[in-house]
Amino acid sequence: MGYVTKMDLPPLVRGQVARLLQQRLNDAIDLDAQLKHAHWNVKGPQFFQLHQLLDSVHDAIEEAVDLIAERITALGGTADGRLKTAVNGSSLAEYPLTLRGGAAHLDAVSGALSGFGAGVRQDIEVASHLGDAGTADLFTQLSRESDKLLWLVEAHLLDLPGQEAAP
Numbered sequence: 001m002g003y004v005t006k007m008d009l010p011p012l013v014r015g016q017v018a019r020l021l022q023q024r025l026n027d028a029i030d031l032d033a034q035l036k037h038a039h040w041n042v043k044g045p046q047f048f049q050l051h052q053l054l055d056s057v058h059d060a061i062e063e064a065v066d067l068i069a070e071r072i073t074a075l076g077g078t079a080d081g082r083l084k085t086a087v088n089g090s091s092l093a094e095y096p097l098t099l100r101g102g103a104a105h106l107d108a109v110s111g112a113l114s115g116f117g118a119g120v121r122q123d124i125e126v127a128s129h130l131g132d133a134g135t136a137d138l139f140t141q142l143s144r145e146s147d148k149l150l151w152l153v154e155a156h157l158l159d160l161p162g163q164e165a166a167p
């Protein structure tokens with residue numbers, strides 16, 4: 001671990017949990033940038049509403065980035081917030097560059113949010129198993145928030161052309 005701390009969790013546990021958090025930090029920083037990309041480039045008749053929606057989802061993920069990074073430092077680790085680290089370490093798919101319409105962007109964004117949500121949901125169990133209830137609780141909070149953001153995005157898909165409800 002990077003720093004000396006009087007926190008009582010064993011250094012081995014803190015190191016394992018910090019690595020877990022760093023993986024999710026990489027994803028969250030990637031997702032943060034993907035959401036700004038969608039916010040800037042979405043086009044179509046619902047432009048302004050989607051432009052604002054994507055910015056509000058971005059702001060929520062920006063808060064998640066901060067929470068994850070500061071948990072790493074609270075554990076005595078170094079939160080690696082460098083973009084190159086995030087690019088190399090992100091498990092999310094690369095955001096397509098050619099998307100234009102609202103439905104296409106929302107489909108890509110919902111896929112990225114779903115991927116992020118799946119990661120944090122798995123992390124709840126891993127952190128709990130490692131004996132760090134505080135980090136497991138943080139991941140639970142992030143999982144709930146991610147589910148909510150996915151709902152906010154998917155709720156718009158039904159109103160867009162070409163997006164019919166499943167039978």
Ligand SMILES: [Fe+2]
Nearest residue numbers: 039040051055
């Ligand atoms: Fe903006």
